[in-house]
Amino acid sequence: MGGVWAGVRERVLALRAAPNRRAVFGAYFKECGHGFALRPVLTEEQVEAVERRRGVTFPAEYRAFLLEVGAGGAGPDYGLFPVDPGEDAAPSGTDADADADTDADTDADIDTAPPLFRPERTAEWEEHQSAEPQRSAYGDTAGEAARFRADHAAWDARDDELLAALTDGALYVSEQGCAYYTLLALTGPERGTMWHDARAAAEGVIPVELAGSAERVTFAQWYVHWLTIAERRAWEEPARKEAGA
Template sequence: MVMVDWHEVRRRVRDLAASPLAAKVFGYHGHGFQLDPVLRPDELAELEQQIKVRLPDDYRDFLLHVGRGGAGPFYGVFPVERIDGRWQWVGDGADLTDLDRLDRPFPAEGLDPTVLEALRAEEPDEETFEDIESFDTAYEEWDRRYEAVVWNDARTVGALCLCHQGCALREWLVVSGPERGNIWTDHRVDDEDLSPHREGDLERTSFATWYLSWLKAAEAEVRS
């Protein structure tokens, strides 16, 4: 596990927020290098009781010592908020998180490539239809079948949607199962499957590595 001084991380983020060059960094206009208030230990305990799973240690430390959300990779880390007595993550795509199934193992094996290939091969070709109405009907039917497989809710149980890259591209943090603690990238909107997020030569990326890599790159961008 990466050893992190999270209080120092918070200071570094605040330094970036104070820089007149901070707007150079991608995603600045989404988070402005601002951090939401940290969670109190009792709030974190209530959150974990509600979702029935202990969050990965590095992410827990982030929530307790840096912020419950805010400045971070791409357009920032989705904040976790207590709404009508229920803790939940808030942001563009955060509602994809199944709060009632975060304690189920994340299905890391992904889709069988042949299933995706077969679905894509069946996508209707407009040129083979006599009129646009017939094509639209056929395409809508195919799209329903495609989404029922690719966007099935069962594919992301045990993970929380933590960040968006823009254009419906998102990042997930796995909290249950063998992939617990790792970040997964979601490019399904571009017809790519869910896959482990990679930093350099690493095959798996923890929350701490993901966040610190972004912070280091942001500082380098401001210095340049």
């Protein structure tokens, strides 16, 4: 074990004893808190099994994380979704599970090439949104009302297609809450970079950015940035209550 992940598992687990650990967002929140726990690491054979089912090789940083740090658990926001050799990355019952067809594992290996992650689809979806048929543009006759309904149904079907396609070629890695998720691009020119699934706010898919930088953020940068801030917060002594409070 070495490189960017050297000592990271130990640093994360040590936070379970930090005096101000509960001040770290997402660590202790009802049943959603990760509690700074990490799942066991995967073996090379287990990672390969997951990759075969998904029909893709994971980006190097994420792959090494599974092998050296853990297969899910503590991480940004409410933590990382678990990765099991025979299960989906996102827990069943979430919106991510329903929306991300590329995240579904099957018992058979996938022979077809995985779809490309294309964030430019967000612009295409936004353009489509602006072209929604308006009833006021149609006449008052029954025929015009029927034409509007047909046009709007076709527009709505295409809108659903475009919206679902925004996350093709990406892996859901964590939940931010309120139907927001974080994605890791698995394919295409943006492979290995992190993205926000902000469809809940009608913003499509947008890149993760770190303060002071407009550069694309990789999985390791995203995770280590979170850990550095979490350590700073968790190891602070809890603020003392004022006398009589």
